[in-house]
Amino acid sequence: MQLVLLDVEGILGLNGKIFFRPGKPTIIYGENLSGKTNIITLLRLCFLRKNIFRSKKVKLEKEELLLDPLKEGKVNCYFVQNGSLYKLAYQFRDTGSQTKEERQLFKSDSIKIDWKESEDEMIEKLESVSWGDPIAQTIEELVDSLEKISVFPDVMNLLIASRNVDSYLKALEGEICEIPEALSEELMQVKDEAQKNQKRLDKVENVFLRLEEEAEKYLEEQPKYLDEILPEKGVDGISISNFQDIQESLEKWEDEVNNRLSEGIPEDVRITEKAKDDLDKIKPKVKAIVSVKKEISEEKENFESLIQKKSKLDSALKDWKEIVKKVNIPMKAWNMENAVIPEIDDFDFDIFEDSENVRSYFENLQKCKKKVNKLKEITSEFDFNSSEDLEKEKTDAEELLETLKDPEDPPEDATEVLLTDPASGGKYPVISIPINEYRKNMQKVNRTPRVHKKEELSEEEEKKLETRQKNLEKTLKKLSKAKQNLDNAKETFKAIESDKSLPEDKRESLETKIENIQDKIKELRDRFKGNGSILYNRFDRGDFNLDFKKETSKNDFSKISEVVKECESDIKEEISKIIGKIPEKILEKLKKAEKELEVELSTESIEKNIQKLEKIIKDLKEERKKQKEIQEWLQKEKNNIQDQLKDLSYSKYILKNLLPYPRALYKIADEKVDLEKIVDRLGDYIQESVEKSYRNIIPDQTLEFVHKREGEFEPRLNGQYISNPSGSQRAAISFGIMYTLASQFNLPLVMDEAADRFDTHRLSDFLSLTQQVAEENKNMQICLTIYKTNDVSDSELEKANTYEVQGQSYSQKSIQPYEAK
Structure with a gap:
């Protein structure tokens, strides 16, 4: 490094x-x-x-x-x-x-x-x-x-020293010659691998000994084995009594197999291959007929049902669009008398999955309009412009009735409390309101929330007051009934509001259903036309021009059915010709296997005959395969004999000339990888390097750094043990130790x-x-x-x-x- x-x-x-x-x-x-x-x-x-x-x-x-x-x-x-x-x-x-x-x-x-x-x-x-x-x-x-x-970090710890005397101190403590754990493990792995390889060589040797034994046994038993196996392979007239007959007998049998493969089987294969080619040409035609018949039988009814269903939905969508176009609903329940609700009695709501909800929507429209018409009829004598006017009128009437039933005492300054309304011809009493109690909503006497009454009224005044009270009660009864109708109408209108998108949603739903049905119809039409086109193409009938539209589908299905029958007849004729070309010996094999081909074929039997002919081809190929296996087996037996002779020769050579050498090498590796010996060698190198370094740094002294054993050292100066070397002596020893470790492990x-601790001369x-x-x-x-x-x-x-x-x-x-x- x-x-x-x-x-x-x-x-x-x-x-x-x-x-x-x-x-x-x-x-x-x-x-x-x-x-x-x-x-x-x-x-x-x-x-x-x-x-x-x-x-x-x-x-x-x-x-x-x-x-x-x-x-x-x-x-x-x-x-x-x-x-x-x-x-x-x-x-x-x-x-x-x-x-x-x-x-x-x-x-x-x-x-x-x-x-x-x-x-x-x-x-x-x-x-x-x-x-x-x-x-x-x-x-x-x-x-x-x-x-x-x-x-190795353990070695680097010694080689990156914090002082120039550290290695000397660690040497005295026996730490210098410790082999790093990772290296120790690696060396032990080498030793272990050498021991394992020696065991592997033992196994290899046993393998070759066994190989030698098996080769000798094989060559000895082969004549008897072939004598027994040849009849099982279908070979008669060959007898092997000794090893010398093996090669001649195998070659004789091989000639017979080769002749069978070159002359007998190829002719049968050629004939059956021709039948196979003809059948392969017919298969697409049969598949085309089956596909068309299957489509007609399975999807015709579904196709016609989809056509009818689409027609019904198209009509329903047209009617529904007219209904949606006519519907006009005001913004408030009060105005529902102006709502436009089209006639829906003739519409078939069952086309909707939630038909009851759709009916309920229109019933709510009728119900709400009816309630509003009723309340408008009740309140026709009033000048109401909104539901708020009705509610306010009812509230005022209730308050006035309450005050008439329980009037207050008149104020002290009141001069006249109960009068007769001249405008009514003296029919209704007029209630006098003190000026300091007047409010804006008291513009009319019959809306005043307070009534002052004299302590004594005349009989006529009492009668008028009673008449006014009764009339007010009748009015309040009408207003209450009108209010109830209003509340019912509002409740119904709320339900209408929550479903206000229903007409458009149902229109979209119908359009989606129609699109889906149209897609299914198109898919079926494409399949009918695709399979029909394949059928026409297979039987060279020109272009397929049937379209399977709503107005022509019945005739189109009839036409394609006729074409299918004609094609079935053609196929039967082709199959008869193929059967007529097959040699009798092959047909005889089918007859023996109770799989005789039928000349008179129905559409169902066509595929069965094809399968039988395919079985003929398969059997012929299987026969050829078996003959080839016998041929390969013969060649293999010949090769085995040669291989056994070679194995016998190689085994003898390897056991005698090759195996001894790796065994000796692994034995040496096992003996050399000895950690104690490695430590001792490292200690000897350290002793040599320390003494050499010491002579270069302190040439006027003779130091011995004796390696006693197992990484333990003893310093001696001029032949005498020194227990406490000087600083320069320890530094010189430390350098020698570190030099040895650095060179042995290739580290800095x-x-x-x-x-430190060197005088000028020794430092130089x-x-x-x-x-x-x-x-x-x-x-x-x-x-x-x-x-x-x-x-x-x-x-x-x-x-x-x-x-x-x-x-x-x-x-x-x-x-x-x-x-x-």
Whole structure:
């Protein structure tokens, strides 16, 4: 795996890009607290998601990644593995209540990284990649995807070190040589597969042994088998007593079958095929006759019924339109005396599905008009213009009657209370109203709501008052009866109003019914004409000119029936000719099967004769099929004998010459995949690399980093065990350990605080070693963070791929290529 680019915007205050070019170590240089460690944290973020946010040692929460006042940030890490380009993309956004995170892993095989290109060219190339859908989004998917491409988070945890002495400490704790769980599972799968393949080879060997045994047994039993099976196949006169007779006997039988197929059956097939062709030509004619007869028998009555029904509906629609045209209904029940209601006694309401509702509508019209006429007759002596006038008159009369029955005492200033109306000739009394009680609706005396009466009236005045009261009661009785008629009329008018669209709705309903019937009539006519045209065409009778219209349908049905009879006669004659051409030997077969053909044919027997002839064809084909099966069986038996001879030869060869080799290979794989041995080998590599690195960094001392067993190490200096090595000694040991892991797993080496604990001289040797390793192994990537110190010269920084981190503020830290001062 090779890191390509780390692109940061706003995470932990960092902004900038780092290219990890091979052939040189990458150095991240800067002051303390400038943000160098944050870059290492971001690499751990990309490859060790859980360790960053859930580790017991690193108490970093995702909310801390966005430094105030920043509200969002992202980091993209590009790397190459197994020839493919990958992008790890993380994005964080502060919503106020929480920090939301989005992670995605992308893969592309569309471009290849060319390290000779400039940084700008590489950025343009990376930005132009069409990534498609992410291959991982959840933490579980991300870990699984990385492990599948051998980027093991467990190993990356060791190779992205937060200090230059971490690996030494973890080696003493026995954590360095632990095989990643995913790799361990993969190795165990290889071992398990090798063991399974050994068992499979055992089964294969058994298969070939059994194949050898079966071939020998088959060749031994074949003569007896053929001697028994030949009579069952219908072959007589062939006897097989030994294996040498098999080939000769099979060839003899094969000649007989070939002769039967080439001479006997083909002639019968030719004759029956000719009969089949003739029958195929007749079938369309028979089908045409059957179709026409079926249509006539099944649909004639229905067709005529539809014609009659349409005629009845057309007449009803015409009458109904006249009725609808004449109907004129006023806007109010009071005016129903002016309503125009046409005569409907002769109309057939049964054409409507809801005939009772339609009758009820017209009955309501008559009823409402009758009620209004009655009330107008009752109130003819009144000058009423509306129902409101009637209701008001009735109310006033009721109030006046009440006051006449129970008048009030006259006011003190009243001079005259009860008088006689001169206009009535003294017949009716006049009620005097005090001026201060006068209202507009008291314009007429008989409408006053209040009556003043003298304490004493004359006999004549009493009589007049009594007469007025009786007349008022009669008037009120008339008004009440008129009001009742009005209420009934209004109630009926309400029902009329609710059904005011009924006439038009029923007109549309009738038109729809007629259209539907017309469609059915047209469909039947088209079917009659279509089937009739086919019949005429099949029997070469010219153009079909029957139209099946209302006025011609009876004659048309008669004509088509006559044509059908003539066509049936023609078909019978054709069938007789076909039967006459069939050879007697075939007809004899039918006779024996009690399926003899009939010469005198009815229309029903035509199809039966066709089926019988088709059965002849089927039987002949079946006979040919059986003969071919026998032919194929003979060929197969000959091939089986050859195959068994080959199987016997191959089995012997495979068992002797081929199977031993894969068995030996799988045995070696089974023995080599031993996790304990792998751990021991890795420990030995670490011991060798640590001692070599130590000699390069601290050449004046002889260190032994002894691998005791199972990943446990013991440091010895000049042959003596050291329990507490110095800082530079631990840093040198850690680099050797990390170098071994990086080279064994093909992963980058990343070390924070890389220059710590080294004096000036040893730091220079350490940097020279990293430069040498990067130059000798182009696939080995080394990334170091070093704080600004006089111990590292500009020339040493220029030899590396160096970036400088500068902190402008707490939340603003920039990453730039290093420039020597």
